[in-house]
Amino acid sequence: MNxxxxxxxxxxxxxxxxxxxxxxxxxxxxxxxxAACWPFIASMNPSRDIEAKAIATVDLSxxxxxxxxxxxxxxxxxxxxxxxxxxxxxxxxxxxxxxPQADDKxxxxxxxxxxxxxxxxxxxxxxxxxxxxxxxxxHGSLYDNSGRVIRGPAPTNLAVPPYRxxxxxxxxxxxx
Amino acid sequence: MKKSxxxxxxxRFPLSSFVKNELTDYPTPRNLNYWWNFGFLSGFVLxxxxxxxxxxxxxxxxxxxxxxxxIQYIMREVNYGWLIRYIHSTGASAFFAxxxxxxxxxxYYGSYRAPRELMWxxxxxxxxxxxxxxxxxxxxxxxxxxxWGAQVITSLFGATPLIGEHxxxxxxxxxxxxxxxxTRFFSLHYLFPFLICAVVVLHLVALHTVRSSNPSGITLHxxxxxxxxxxxxxxxxxxxxxxxxxxxAFVFFxxxxxxxxxxxxxANPLKTPAHIVPEWYFLPFYAILRSxxxxxxxxxxxxxxxxxxxxxxFLDRCxxxxxxxxxPLYRVMFYVFITDVLLLGYIGSQPPSxxxxxxxxxxxxxxxxxxxxxxxxxxxxxxxxxxxxxxPAAALTLIREEKYIPVDQDDKKTDGERA
Numbered sequence: 001m002n003x004x005x006x007x008x009x010x011x012x013x014x015x016x017x018x019x020x021x022x023x024x025x026x027x028x029x030x031x032x033x034x035a036a037c038w039p040f041i042a043s044m045n046p047s048r049d050i051e052a053k054a055i056a057t058v059d060l061s062x063x064x065x066x067x068x069x070x071x072x073x074x075x076x077x078x079x080x081x082x083x084x085x086x087x088x089x090x091x092x093x094x095x096x097x098x099x100p101q102a103d104d105k106x107x108x109x110x111x112x113x114x115x116x117x118x119x120x121x122x123x124x125x126x127x128x129x130x131x132x133x134x135x136x137x138x139h140g141s142l143y144d145n146s147g148r149v150i151r152g153p154a155p156t157n158l159a160v161p162p163y164r165x166x167x168x169x170x171x172x173x174x175x176x
Numbered sequence: 177m178k179k180s181x182x183x184x185x186x187x188r189f190p191l192s193s194f195v196k197n198e199l200t201d202y203p204t205p206r207n208l209n210y211w212w213n214f215g216f217l218s219g220f221v222l223x224x225x226x227x228x229x230x231x232x233x234x235x236x237x238x239x240x241x242x243x244x245x246x247i248q249y250i251m252r253e254v255n256y257g258w259l260i261r262y263i264h265s266t267g268a269s270a271f272f273a274x275x276x277x278x279x280x281x282x283x284y285y286g287s288y289r290a291p292r293e294l295m296w297x298x299x300x301x302x303x304x305x306x307x308x309x310x311x312x313x314x315x316x317x318x319x320x321x322x323x324w325g326a327q328v329i330t331s332l333f334g335a336t337p338l339i340g341e342h343x344x345x346x347x348x349x350x351x352x353x354x355x356x357x358x359t360r361f362f363s364l365h366y367l368f369p370f371l372i373c374a375v376v377v378l379h380l381v382a383l384h385t386v387r388s389s390n391p392s393g394i395t396l397h398x399x400x401x402x403x404x405x406x407x408x409x410x411x412x413x414x415x416x417x418x419x420x421x422x423x424x425a426f427v428f429f430x431x432x433x434x435x436x437x438x439x440x441x442x443a444n445p446l447k448t449p450a451h452i453v454p455e456w457y458f459l460p461f462y463a464i465l466r467s468x469x470x471x472x473x474x475x476x477x478x479x480x481x482x483x484x485x486x487x488x489x490f491l492d493r494c495x496x497x498x499x500x501x502x503x504p505l506y507r508v509m510f511y512v513f514i515t516d517v518l519l520l521g522y523i524g525s526q527p528p529s530x531x532x533x534x535x536x537x538x539x540x541x542x543x544x545x546x547x548x549x550x551x552x553x554x555x556x557x558x559x560x561x562x563x564x565x566x567x568p569a570a571a572l573t574l575i576r577e578e579k580y581i582p583v584d585q586d587d588k589k590t591d592g593e594r595a
Contacts, residue, residue, distance in 0.1 A: 029413075039256035040231050047235075047253040 055174035057166075060112060068128060070117060073173045077117035077125055078161055079134075079147070080171070083110070087131070087145045096148040099156045103146045106160050114171065115147035115158040126158075134158070198384055203401035204408050205390035211285075212388065213415035214278035219376065220416060221271045226369050228264040229313075236316065238362035240355035243318035244442040262431040268310050269434045270423055272457035275303060279485070284510055286492065286499025287389040293489040295386065298379045300486045302372060307482075309368040310455070312361040315353070319439030320449050326353045326361070328452070332465075335475040352445055392571070393497030451527050459524030460517045464543065466528060467536035477540065484547050491547060494554035496561045502571055503561065505553045509546050516542045 046054075056073040063069050063082045070077045083091070088110045091103040107113055117125050119136040126134035126143060133150070134143040142151035147158035163173040185191050235254050237246040250257035279299070282288050288296035315326040330347050334340040349356030387395075402408075426433055434456070438449045454462050464481045468474035492506075500507040516539050523536040561567050 039259050040227070042255040043231055043257060043260055044234065045255055047249075047255060047257070049249075049253045 055172065058171050058173065059169065060171065061169040063112075065111075066131065071173070073116075073161060078173055079113070079115050079117045079158075081113040081115075081145070083113055083145060091144065091146040094144065096144065096150050096157075098149045098152065098154075101146075101148060101157055103148075106146050106148075106157070108163075108165060112171070113145070113147060114160060114163050114173065116161050117158070119154055120149065120156045120158065121152075121154040199405045199409075200403055202384070202404040204388055204404045206400055206402045206407075207390050207392060208388060208408065208411075209391055210411075210415055211277070211281040212390075213412055213419075214274045214281060215383075216412040217274040217416065217419050218271065218278055220419075221267055221274060222369070222372065222376065225264060225267045225271060226373075228260050228267060229366070229369065231260050232264055233366060236362075238316065238359050240318065240358055240443075243316060243358060247317045258431075259427070262427050265435060266423065266426045266431060266433075268313065269426075269455070269457065270419075271306065272310070274419075275306065276457070279303070280514065283488070283513075284500045285389060285391055286393055286494075286497070286503075286506075288488045289492060290489065291386045292382075292389060294382045295379060296489060297486055298375055298382060300483075302375050302379065303485075304482065305368055305372050305375065307458070309365060309372065310457070312365040312368070314455060315358060315361045316365065317439060318358065318443045319436075320441045320443060320447075321436040321439040321452065323353060323443035323445065324448050324452050325454055326357065329454075330357070332475050332478075335472040337472070354445075391498065391501060393499055393501065394571075453525055456521070456525070459522075460520035461524075463520040463524035463536050464540045466524070467533060467540045481543060484544070487547065488550075491550040492554045493551055494557045494562075496557060496567065498571070502567055503557050505557055509550070509553065512542070513546050516546070 054074045056071050056078065058069065058071050058078075058080050060080070060082070063080065065082050065084045066087075067082055069080045071080060072078070088103075092110070094103075104110065106115075117134075119126050119138065119141055121136065121139055121141050124136050124138035126136040126141070129135035129142065131145075133145050134147070135141070136143075136154065139153050140151070141149060141154035143154075143158055144150050147160070149155070149157050161173050162175050163171050166172050182192060186193070232250065235246065235250045235257060237243060247261070250261050252258075254260075282296065282299070311325075311329060315322045330344055330353065333347060334344045336343055345351060347357075348354065349360060436453070438452075441449075453459070461478050461481055465474045465478040468477045494503060494506065496502050500510050520536065520539045520543065523532050523539065526532055
């Protein structure tokens with residue numbers, strides 16, 4: 001059989017070309033496999049009806065000064081806090097050291113603070129700590145009336161969700 | 177680094193020797209044609225079905241009042257849910273298509289004969305498991321066709337003498353197909369593919385013991401074998417590319433081709449659809465069931481039509497290698513059989529009528545007659561072709577050489593020559 005003999009045109013074999021084709025094919029195939037994986041990974045992300053749940057509307061007209069209303073957004077509590085003038089003034093002038101942030105960076109209108117009520121340490125829901133802020137029942141993290149952390153173990157301030165005003169007395173929480 | 181890691185593993189696990197013996201040095205006949213692609217393709221479809229199935233199960237709800245809606249939910253709300261579901265539903269049909277071609281190849285080239293009987297039988301087990309899995313999966317969308325298909329097929333077991341009725345109720349867990357049936361079908365539909373994987377491993381271990389057959393049907397000399405990798409990996413992947421073009425054409429452009437329109441109506445236990453047909457891959461067997469006018473007889477005939485393949489190594493007594501290549505009579509029988517199966521498939525898809533029932537009965541007769549005739553025709557072929565040497569001269573030489581070189585001795589020679 002002829003495969004026992006050396007290939008006559010071995011000299012014509014273009015190693016570089018063959019190498020290029022081999023690598024090209026491999027890269028192309030790997031890209032194809034990666035692309036085929038995408039729909040499967042994406043299918044595990046929240047589906048559209050769950051994304052639709054990610055919007056909450058809050059009517060502020062009935063919320064008296066000094067009161068907190070807790071609303072559900074993405075299955076999480078969001079604190080909507082109507083602050084008194086005294087508390088606004090207090091927060092405006094104070095600084096925190098753990099996660100420094102100015103109060104006016106955390107609110108759209110200073111009367112209403114909107115924060116996600118989930119402790120940034122391990123996800124418990126902080127309780128109201130008198131008129132001074134919030135205290136997490138799990139590990140004692142302390143937050144002020146701007147939702148900023150003043151005592152650990154929580155590493156960061158309470159998160160401010162994306163929200164916007166719809167008229168004077170209504171806010172829409174979520175990306176809209 | 178790479179080398180020492182390899183050594184570390186090899187001292188604990190036969191990785192290098194496995195890759196060498198089963199892949200880079202695994203001797204494969206150089207003359208395999210594209211009909212030998214379909215084993216690889218069925219392996220690919222199996223993996224595809226398991227992967228898409230696992231992802232579908234993340235969103236599907238196996239309960240009678242939720243199942244149908246959860247499928248609609250997958251189609252409308254879940255990211256790429258439509259794609260994953262259509263791959264899975266089209267994949268079921270693709271699975272049977274490649275398996276049927278794989279079986280037809282085995283029959284045509286006589287690959288079921290010694291020493292490959294265990295491959296044929298393990299394949300037979302795989303076919304039955306695949307049919308069970310497909311049948312149970314078909315109930316899950318909980319549409320009208322799902323429901324009535326399951327109702328009819330579970331009723332088949334009612335033909336069992338004496339205890340038939342109890343078996344049917346036991347299978348359904350209810351007096352008719354209901355929530356209990358759906359839940360257990362889902363559980364088993366999830367389990368069976370993994371059992372199939374286990375039998376596939378047995379199938380492959382047997383394959384690597386007896387090695388691939390080839391179109392000539394003759395155990396080739398070592399010089400006519402080439403390593404599986406890269407020659408057949410590249411050939412298999414090329415075939416996969418062609419397969420995927422056809423497969424994706426269905427998934428993206430005609431995804432409902434294999435889905436009965438009636439299955440988009442939620443299951444209604446009080447109303448049977450006007451025209452109820454099984455999935456296309458069950459049609460020939462369904463036609464055999466219908467053509468026997470007796471309940472028990474029909475069920476027995478249908479089961480026999482699947483199981484009878486297992487008898488092939490006994491029925492075929494011809495020693496002429498290469499299956500239909502060198503056997504004119506067997507070749508005719510093969511094509512008559514394939515035509516007969518296609519005809520039965522057509523009859524199964526049509527509403528029953530007097531003419532079609534008669535044609536179906538004749539086709540059923542031919543289906544079994546071909547198996548019944550095989551011992552005699554193969555004996556005759558043996559005498560005429562082998563003993564009177566009416567074969568191509570080259571084939572005769574190869575057969576004569578083969579007779580004196582048993583398989584294992586040939587292998588030892590292979591290793592010696594390589595070293």
